Structures are given as C-alpha cells and as structure tokens.
Amino acid sequence: MLRLSDRRLMFKEVSEMSDNKSTENKGTAAKDNEEKRVGVFVCECGLNIGGVVNTKAVADYIGTLPGVKVTSVNKFTCSDSGQADIQAKIKEHNLNRVVVAACSPKTHEPTFRACIEQMGLNQYFLEFVNIRDHCSWIHMWEKEKATEKAKDLVRMGVERSKLLEPLQASEVPVTDKALVIGAGVAGMQSALDLADMGFQVYLVEKEPSIGGRMARFDKVFPTNDCSICILGPKMVEVARNKNIKIMSYSEVKAVDGYVGNFNVKIEHKPRYLDVAKCTGCAKCSEVCPVEVPYDFNEGFGTRKAIYVPFPQAVPLRALIDKENCINCKACAKACASGAINYDMQTSYTDLNVGVIIGAVGFKTYDPEPRHDFGYGLYDNIITAMEFERLLNAAGPTGGHVVRPSDCKEPIRVGFVNCVGSRDKNTNIYCSGVCCMYTIKNAQLLKEKRPETDHTVMYIDIRTPFRAYEESYNRSRNLGVKFLRGRPVEVKEDPVTKNIKVRVEDTLAGEMRNLEFDLLVLATGIVPNEGIGQIQQLLKLSKAADGLLMEAHPKLKPVDTTIDGVFLAGCASGPKDIPYAVSQGSACAGRATILLKNKKAITEGITAVVNPDVCVGCQVCVPMCPFQAIKFDEKENKANVLKALCKGCGTCVAACPTGALEQSHFKNNQVLAQVKNVFKFQEVAA
Amino acid sequence: MSTEATAAKPAQGGNGWEPNILAFCCNWCSYAGADLAGVSRFQYPATVKILRVMCSSRVEPAFILKALKDGADGVLIAGCHIGDCHYIDGNKNAEVRINNTRKALAKLGFDKRLRLEWVSASEGLRFSEVIKEFTEEIKNLGQNPVKIDIKPQMNADERRLNASSVRSAANVQGSE
Numbered sequence: 001m002l003r004l005s006d007r008r009l010m011f012k013e014v015s016e017m018s019d020n021k022s023t024e025n026k027g028t029a030a031k032d033n034e035e036k037r038v039g040v041f042v043c044e045c046g047l048n049i050g051g052v053v054n055t056k057a058v059a060d061y062i063g064t065l066p067g068v069k070v071t072s073v074n075k076f077t078c079s080d081s082g083q084a085d086i087q088a089k090i091k092e093h094n095l096n097r098v099v100v101a102a103c104s105p106k107t108h109e110p111t112f113r114a115c116i117e118q119m120g121l122n123q124y125f126l127e128f129v130n131i132r133d134h135c136s137w138i139h140m141w142e143k144e145k146a147t148e149k150a151k152d153l154v155r156m157g158v159e160r161s162k163l164l165e166p167l168q169a170s171e172v173p174v175t176d177k178a179l180v181i182g183a184g185v186a187g188m189q190s191a192l193d194l195a196d197m198g199f200q201v202y203l204v205e206k207e208p209s210i211g212g213r214m215a216r217f218d219k220v221f222p223t224n225d226c227s228i229c230i231l232g233p234k235m236v237e238v239a240r241n242k243n244i245k246i247m248s249y250s251e252v253k254a255v256d257g258y259v260g261n262f263n264v265k266i267e268h269k270p271r272y273l274d275v276a277k278c279t280g281c282a283k284c285s286e287v288c289p290v291e292v293p294y295d296f297n298e299g300f301g302t303r304k305a306i307y308v309p310f311p312q313a314v315p316l317r318a319l320i321d322k323e324n325c326i327n328c329k330a331c332a333k334a335c336a337s338g339a340i341n342y343d344m345q346t347s348y349t350d351l352n353v354g355v356i357i358g359a360v361g362f363k364t365y366d367p368e369p370r371h372d373f374g375y376g377l378y379d380n381i382i383t384a385m386e387f388e389r390l391l392n393a394a395g396p397t398g399g400h401v402v403r404p405s406d407c408k409e410p411i412r413v414g415f416v417n418c419v420g421s422r423d424k425n426t427n428i429y430c431s432g433v434c435c436m437y438t439i440k441n442a443q444l445l446k447e448k449r450p451e452t453d454h455t456v457m458y459i460d461i462r463t464p465f466r467a468y469e470e471s472y473n474r475s476r477n478l479g480v481k482f483l484r485g486r487p488v489e490v491k492e493d494p495v496t497k498n499i500k501v502r503v504e505d506t507l508a509g510e511m512r513n514l515e516f517d518l519l520v521l522a523t524g525i526v527p528n529e530g531i532g533q534i535q536q537l538l539k540l541s542k543a544a545d546g547l548l549m550e551a552h553p554k555l556k557p558v559d560t561t562i563d564g565v566f567l568a569g570c571a572s573g574p575k576d577i578p579y580a581v582s583q584g585s586a587c588a589g590r591a592t593i594l595l596k597n598k599k600a601i602t603e604g605i606t607a608v609v610n611p612d613v614c615v616g617c618q619v620c621v622p623m624c625p626f627q628a629i630k631f632d633e634k635e636n637k638a639n640v641l642k643a644l645c646k647g648c649g650t651c652v653a654a655c656p657t658g659a660l661e662q663s664h665f666k667n668n669q670v671l672a673q674v675k676n677v678f679k680f681q682e683v684a685a
Numbered sequence: 686m687s688t689e690a691t692a693a694k695p696a697q698g699g700n701g702w703e704p705n706i707l708a709f710c711c712n713w714c715s716y717a718g719a720d721l722a723g724v725s726r727f728q729y730p731a732t733v734k735i736l737r738v739m740c741s742s743r744v745e746p747a748f749i750l751k752a753l754k755d756g757a758d759g760v761l762i763a764g765c766h767i768g769d770c771h772y773i774d775g776n777k778n779a780e781v782r783i784n785n786t787r788k789a790l791a792k793l794g795f796d797k798r799l800r801l802e803w804v805s806a807s808e809g810l811r812f813s814e815v816i817k818e819f820t821e822e823i824k825n826l827g828q829n830p831v832k833i834d835i836k837p838q839m840n841a842d843e844r845r846l847n848a849s850s851v852r853s854a855a856n857v858q859g860s861e
Contacts, residue, residue: 104720105737133723134735138813145731152734541714541769543807561713561771605739625773648772649743653782665738667745674748677707677734678756 036067036162039095040154041086043077043102045132050075052136054147058101061151065158069093078108083115090119097161101129101154106552122166124604124664129157152677159672167604167663172643174260174564175354176595179204181252181534184212185231185577186569187359188238189584190591195243197588199595202351203238204266206530208249209313211235212361216296216385218392220577221440222471228312228394235314247349248315251530255356255537258646259564259600264351270344272320273306277339280316282308284331284340292324294396298386301396306331306340311394355564355591358548359584360534362570365420365427365523372419372426373521378492379405380499381519383419384434387441401445403518405497410517411451414501415442416487417458421524429545431524431574435462438522439472442480454480455514457487457503465576483512490519525574538565548572558586563600566590605647605664607640613659614638620651620660703732704758704823706816709748711741713771714805715763721809729816733761740764741801742775746786749799753790756831759798759823763815766803776803797826 040062044050059071070093074082077100089095098121100112105128113123131150139146176199180191183205191203203210214220215235217227238244247266254265288304296303296310305324308316320331320340332340364385367375375381380403382390393399403410415438421431435458442454461482463469476482489502499519505512527546535542540560541549548571551559558566566587569580594600607628616636621629628644629651631637638660640651649662661667710716716737722729738744741764749760762783764776783801790796800819804812 104723106717106720130720130735133720135723135731137723137726138728139731140726140728142731149731149734156734156736536768539771539773541765541771541806544805549806623778625775646772648740648775649738650740650772650775650778653743653745654778662739662743665743667747670736670738670743670748671751673736674707674751675755677736677752678705 034096036097037069037093037095038067038097038099038158038161039086039089039093040068040071040099040101040158041077041082041089042071042073042131042154043082043100044073044075045077045103045136046075049102049132049136052140052143052146053131053150054143055150057147058131058150058154062154062158065155067097067162068158069095077102078111083111086112086115087119090116090121096121097125097127097164099127099129099154099157099161101131101150101157103132104130104134123169124167125161125164127157127161127164129153156673156676159676160669163666163669163672165663165666169601169604170642171599172258172260172602174594174598174600175262175352176200176598177202177351177353178355178357178591178595179252179262179264179351179353180357180359182206182212182359182361182569182571183210183238183246183248184359184361184569184580185214185234186361186575186580186584186587187212187357188234189581190357190359190568190588191238191244192234192241193585193588194591194595195241197592197596199243199592201244202247202266202353203244204247204250204252206249206251207309208271208317208319209309209315210238210246210248211312211314214577215310215312216298216389218388218395219440219444221436222465222467224440224444232312235312239314246315249319250349252534252537253348258644259562259602260354260594262353262356262564264353264356266349266351268347268349270322270346271317272322272325272342272344273318273335273339274341275315275317275339277337278317278335279337279339280308280313280318281336282318283334283336284318287330287334289328289330290324290326292321297389297396298383300386300389355566355594356538357566357568357584357587357591358534358538358540358560358571359568359587360531360548360571361528362525362574363528365431365526367419367521367523370426373416373487373519374490374492374499375521378490378497378499379403380410380492380497380517381490381521383521383523384415384437384441385523387520388437391441391444399448401448401518403497408517409449412453412516412518413442413445413455414499414514414516414519415454415456415522416519417456417522418486419521419523420526422459427524427526427545429574430462432462433574433576434522434524435460436468436471436576438520439463439475439480441520443471443475443478446475446478446480455516456480456482457485457501458482459484459486465578483507485512525570528571531571534571538562540565540567558583558590563602564591564594603647605662606642606645607647607649607651608661608663609638609640610659610661611635611637613657615657615659617656619654619656623651623654625650702824702828703730704820704828705756706730706733706759706761706819706823707752707757708733708735708761708763708816709738709741709744710735710804711764711771711776712737712739714765714769714803715741715812717806718763718804718808718812721806722812723809725809727810727813729813730820733816733820740770740772740775741779742772742782744779744783746782746789749786749790753795753798753829754831756829757798758826758829759800759819761800761802761815761819763802763804763812766805769805798823798829 042055055073063071117123191201250268253267256263284306285304290305291302293299294301294303306320389395390401420426485504485506487501487503491500499516501514568583568587614637652660652662770776787796
C-alpha cells in the first residue's frame with residue numbers, strides 16, 4: 001500500500017491540477033516562460049467540414065481566446081496553399097504553437113508536423129483537432145450543434161497547445177535481417193525480394209513444406225495455368241537462395257522488442273528424422289503399415305504415418321506423424337541413410353530481426369458444422385477445394401472427378417457460390433475469388449469431358465480484374481449454365497444418391513427443381529488457424545471478421561499500427577494470387593526502407609521520471625508491460641529506459657506522487673482539455 | 686452494417702437537454718473506431734466530445750473527477766478489447782483503475798456516470814451505439830447535480846467531490 005507521505009504528495013498534485021493557476025512542472029517551467037502565440041487553422045475540407053460546421057463562426061470565436069494571435073479558414077488546409085498559409089502566418093505573427101482543426105490526426109498529423117518543423121518549430125508544438133470524423137461527419141443534420149461542438153473541440157485544443165512541450169523523436173538502430181511468417185505465395189515473394197536485395201531472411205512455415213495453399217490448387221484462373229508448375233520453381237528458388245533460411249514445420253512462439261530490434265523465439269516441431277540425412281526417397285513410406293487420410297488431398301486417399309508431404313515439397317524431406325505412428329520401426333530398417341530418430345525433441349531458435357512480415361494465409365470455410373447445403377449429410381456434395389484435388393492429375397483419382405458415393409464420373413454437376421461468404425450467418429464479406437474459381441473449375445471439367453453439364457448457382461458474378469470477364473465469357477461459350485439464385489432446398493435421392501436442388505431462378509422469376517450427380521460448394525476464405533496467436537504475438541488489431549487490420553485500408557495497405565510489422569496476403573482479407581504476390585513484394589519494399597536505412601524513427605512520446613518527486617515506491621515497475629522501468633536501488637528512484645518505453649502512460653496513471661509524466665500527454669496538458677470541454681455551454685447558458 | 690444505419694436521420698430530440706459526455710479514447714482502437722464511425726457517417730449525439738489518450742490506462746481518476754466536477758454528465762473511457770491492447774495489457778490496468786474509481790464514486794452516487802467500454806478500430810457502428818446507449822442512460826439519470834441548482838448546493842457537491850477520501854479510494858491502483 002502507499003505510504004501516507006506519498007498520498008499527501010498526490011493530493012497536492014491533484015489540487016494543483018484542479019487549480020486554474022499554472023500547473024506546469026517546476027522543472028520545465030523555467031524554459032517554458034515565453035509568451036504562447038497560438039495560430040489556429042480551421043479546415044473546411046471542401047464540404048466535408050464546411051458543409052456542416054460554420055467554420056467562420058468557429059474561427060471568430062476562437063480568435064477571442066487569450067493567446068490566439070491569428071485564425072484562418074482554409075478550403076483544404078492540407079493542400080500546398082493551406083500549408084503555405086500556416087507557414088506564412090507562423091512567420092508573420094511569430095507563432096510558437098499551431099492548432100489545426102481538420103480531419104483525423106491519423107490522416108494528416110505527420111503532414112502538419114513536417115509543415116511547422118520546416119519553419120523551425122518543434123513538431124510537437126502542433127495540436128491536431130478532429131472536427132471532421134468526430135464532428136461534421138457524425139452530426140450531418142445538426143449544423144448548429146456541430147458548430148458549437150467544433151468550437152468546444154478547438155478550444156480544448158488551443159488550451160492544450162499552450163502547454164505543449166518540445167520533444168525529440170528518437171532514432172533506433174535496425175538489425176538488417178527480416179522474419180517472414182508463412183511461406184505461402186505471398187510470404188515467399190517477400191522473402192525472395194528481400195533476399196535479392198541482399199538481406200538475410202528467416203522464412204518460418206508451420207507446415208512441413210513451403211508453398212502454402214497454392215500448392216494444392218490444380219489450375220489457377222484466369223489463364224488456367226497449372227498451379228504447382230508455376231509455384232514449384234518459385235519454391236525451389238526460395239530453397240536455393242543463400243539469403244533465405246527456411247524454417248519449415250516451425251512456429252513463432254514469442255516476439256519481444258520493437259521496430260529494428262525484435263527478438264523472436266521459433267519452435268521447431270520434431271520431424272523424427274534427421275533432415276540432413278533424409279533424401280526424400282520415400283522408401284520409408286513404402287514399408288510403413290499405417291494409413292491415414294491424406295490431408296494434402298483434403299482427406300481423399302491416404303498417406304502413411306511417415307511421409308513426404310507432396311512430390312514437389314520443399315524441403316523434400318519425410319516426417320513422422322507421431323499421433324498415428326505405431327512404433328513398429330519398419331521405417332528405420334528401410335531407411336538407407338539412417339535418418340530416422342524416434343527420440344527427436346522439440347527445439348528452439350532465438351532470432352534477432354529488424355522487421356517482421358506476417359503472411360499467415362487463410363483457410364477455406366468449413367461447411368461441415370452447419371451442414372451448409374447438405375454438406376456432410378449427403379455423400380455427393382463436396383467443397384471446391386476437394387473438387388480441386390480430384391481434378392488434379394497428382395490427386396487421389398489421377399485427375400478424374402468422381403462422386404464419392406459410387407466413384408462414378410458425374411455428368412450433371414452443380415456449383416453453389418457464396419458458401420460461407422456474403423451470408424449474415426457466416427461471413428458477411430465477399431471472398432472475392434469464388435466466382436472465378438468456380439468458373440475455372442466448370443471450364444476445366446467441361447474441357448476434359450465435354451459431355452458433362454454444368455450449372456452455376458450464384459448471387460452475383462464478380463469478375464473485376466484483368467482477363468477475368470473474358471474467362472467468364474469463355475465458360476458461357478463452352479456451355480456452362482449460370483443461374484442467378486441460391487438453393488433453398490437440397491435433398492438426396494436415397495436410391496441414386498443424386499442431389500436434388502430446389503432453387504429460385506431470380507432472373508426468370510420461377511422455381512426450378514434440378515438434379516445433379518455432384519454438387520460443389522464454392523467455400524469462401526476465412527482467417528487461418530493461429531491468426532489470433534500471431535495477432536497477440538505481434539500486437540496487431542483484429543477486425544470483427546477475424547482478419548488482421550492494416551494501418552490504413554487505402555494508403556497503408558501492408559503496414560500495421562506496429563512499426564516494423566507488415567502484412568501480406570489473405571491475413572488481412574481475401575485476395576487472389578496476383579494481389580497476394582503484389583502485397584508480398586510491397587511488404588518487402590516497405591521493409592527495405594527500414595533495413596536499408598539501418599535506423600527507425602520512433603515517437604518522442606515516453607514516460608519521464610521527475611527524480612525530485614519520485615519516492616521510490618515502485619508501484620510503477622510491475623505496471624509496465626514492456627519492462628521499461630528499472631528501479632535504481634542506490635538512488636531509490638524509478639528509471640525509464642526510453643528505447644523500451646512505448647509511451648502508453650499506464651505507469652503515469654499509477655504513479656501516486658506525480659513523479660512520472662507522459663510526455664505530450666502530461667497531466668496538465670490532458671487536464672487543460674478536460675477543463676475546457678464544457679466551458680462554452682456554461683457561458684452560453 | 687446496414688446502410689439504413691448510415692443514412693438514418695436522427696429522430697428530433699425532445700426539449701433540449703442532451704447529456705454532456707466526455708469520452709477518453711485510446712489512440713489505437715477506440716479513437717480509430719470513432720474515426721470509422723465518422724467515415725461511415727454513423728450519427729450520434731453532438732454533446733459527446735472525444736479526448737485522445739495513447740492508452741485507456743493513461744486515464745487517471747483525477748481526470749474523471751475533474752470532468753465530473755466541471756459538469757460532465759457522463760465520462761466514457763474506451764479502449765481496445767481485452768487481448769487486443771496495443772500495449773499488451775494496458776486495458777486490463779484501465780479496467781482495474783476504472784472499477785476502483787467507480788467504487789469510490791458510488792459513495793457519492795456518481796458511479797453510473799462513469800462507463801468503460803472496449804471498442805476496436807473496426808467497430809465504428811458499435812462506437813456510435815455505445816455513445817447513444819450511454820447518452821440514454823445518462824438522460825434517465827438526469828443532469829450532473831454539480832452544475833444545476835443554486836450556488837450553495839453546487840459548492841456542497843463540489844466539496845464532496847473534492848473530498849480527499851474519494852481520491853485516495855479512487856487512486857488505489859490495480860497492481861495488487
């Protein structure tokens with residue numbers, strides 16, 4: 001518990017806070033004596049603000065506040081002329097504080113910081129007031145109230161600005177190594193680009209082989225090239241690249257540190273054989289007596305308990321699935337190179353990297369639990385991913401699409417789009433790729449066996465990118481039928497095991513009863529397993545749909561709110577292959593800025609200890625989530641390590657004596673805002 | 686998120702009084718959530734003012750007391766969802782701190798004027814709903830007694846809020 005003396009100090013602090021007199025810290029008061037000359041720049045943002053808020057009235061009112069030397073209204077303050085206006089007024093009125101009332105600081109705070117810094121002002125002398133996102137846009141029909149609110153918000157900003165103190169952004173060194181999590185096509189692209197630029201890359205993949213989902217596809221739209229034929233060489237290129245260290249069958253277990261200096265713990269799951277000795281000959285698989293469903297083929301066909309993941313796997317090495325192994329040791333006898341080691345343990349590697357790229361991928365929606373459209377109830381309903389494996393020449397049936405009930409090749413094939421997408425009960429978003437892969441799948445089967453008859457049941461057909469619409473037209477020309485409507489009833493004929501579908505043809509405006517030999521569900525893209533764990537390890541934000549959030553949906557699509565962490569591929573939303581590859585390259589480009597400069601600029605906002613006030617109670621020490629507060633036993637004072645401090649202010653709020661302050665969010669600065677929230681209304685009343 | 690929610694014009698309010706609410710929003714989730722509410726045009730009462738802090742755990746009991754003393758009818762603290770905190774577990778500290786403050790305020794009958802919510806950067810709609818809900822709640826409570834009525838009453842209330850015992854109770858930190 002706190003000592004009495006500490007509490008007294010606290011009350012002193014609080015009563016000082018409540019006072020209208022100067023609340024400035026004695027330490028800084030001396031150098032902060034100069035008169036505050038505030039310039040206020042109100043932005044109309046075209047009609048975004050100006051159409052609702054009476055900006056002129058706001059500026060007029062603010063001009064009456066003490067310390068405000070000049071106010072100005074601009075159509076677009078962020079434009080060159082708007083910024084020039086700020087700079088001219090700084091010069092003309094010798095301003096030392098600038099308040100910009102405009103959009104969100106998330107959009108333009110850096111713009112205006114740079115703008116005032118050019119004029120020799122410390123960039124932290126800018127106060128940004130949000131009168132668009134937090135005012136004009138959400139009070140669109142209450143113009144007067146919005147104007148009053150804008151006055152209040154700007155007044156809060158003005159009062160706070162007078163108390164702002166100069167801060168210096170600090171530089172941290174950047175380790176010129178990168179970690180890429182996930183070796184799907186996006187992650188591989190990032191790794192290759194970074195490696196080709198000369199940086200050391202660690203490529204961590206939780207599966208035994210790199211390649212990701214794309215390795216399982218048969219052909220890829222819109223040009224229908226063989227997926228593994230174009231991916232395989234890339235996988236080999238990754239393996240061959242001297243700057244890439246592949247860590248397959250491994251997972252990230254802990255991430256510590258900050259931009260430029262992340263400490264990462266990687267767990268290597270045991271393969272139960274020596275990777276250096278194994279040649280991938282698969283002799284062991286031949287003798288293994290255990291057969292289990294082959295996950296790579298979506299559960300169709302079997303693999304052995306010791307197996308090479310798939311023929312093109314990189315690294316081409318076997319592994320033992322210990323869950324199903326019966327310890328007969330037949331594989332050890334069969335292995336010519338003596339690679340088998342049943343006692344292998346989980347091992348760990350500690351890495352130090354400067355940047356992290358998360359390319360953790362996706363999985364397809366599983367219709368089994370909800371039995372969407374009868375999946376899991378009737379044999380002859382499969383998912384598109386299962387169809388993909390059946391279509392594949394290296395798949396369980398050698399490329400013959402058969403129906404599960406009797407292994408006969410179907411004639412009438414139905415496709416249902418938007419399963420697990422665009423549906424309030426599952427995911428509301430559009431997965432973006434299902435229309436195209438359904439078009440492709442129908443096309444491929446039609447080309448293989450022209451006697452087949454295909455019906456695609458869709459809500460909308462979405463073909464937005466290059467050569468997509470052409471592919472759709474090609475399907476139609478081939479005779480694939482497109483029916484706009486969602487099945488309302490799916491039943492199985494108990495004798496023939498055919499699937500009977502009742503569907504409304506919404507274009508013709510009539511109900512149709514159709515019968516198919518095989519029904520294929522176009523399942524959507526959902527967040528991968530373990531995405532939550534990665535999110536927590538990297539401290540990213542997750543949207544309600546379970547996907548990770550980018551820093552800005554338009555302008556920073558691969559950045560995250562964590563400096564030095566980037567996202568590529570489906571982790572941040574459904575994407576097709578070209579999009580995922582572009583993002584992989586984009587991440588590499590963004591990461592290179594840090595890796596090449598060998599330094600990163602971090603915000604100047606940290607906690608600061610006033611040693612004169614600190615009584616060494618150590619309340620703050622356990623509060624810090626980043627272990628940035630070290631207690632100095634000799635001096636009996638707390639000490640903030642600036643490089644580790646992220647500036648959250650948890651310790652500051654905990655400090656009973658007020659010795660800790662958060663720079664840029666000091667008690668007096670926040671209280672200046674609090675005090676001014678409701679002032680205007682009182683005056684007006 | 687329905688489009689109706691975006692476009693719906695607010696029902697014309699009754700006879701004027703709308704509760705003044707001060708919302709402390711963390712920079713990473715809730716402030717961005719409020720931005721998203723703006724971008725999506727999810728309308729909410731204009732009597733809410735947002736104050737940005739880096740983390741919900743930065744909010745000190747003193748800020749809340751000061752706001753209530755200065756006439757805020759309600760104080761909202763909004764942070765990231767538990768587990769999503771930009772600072773690992775700052776929001777957990779905030780939860781303990783705000784709950785303690787609420788306990789202290791309960792003695793004065795101000796506890797219902799303090800609310801803690803988790804709003805993520807993607808929950809623009811939720812942000813506007815939270816604001817609307819809290820506004821309704823405060824409307825039922827009525828105005829902050831500190832600012833209404835005659836002077837002596839106001840001084841008495843102010844004195845009550847100034848009582849050091851409240852602050853000490855509110856400021857007991859969540860490190861235990």
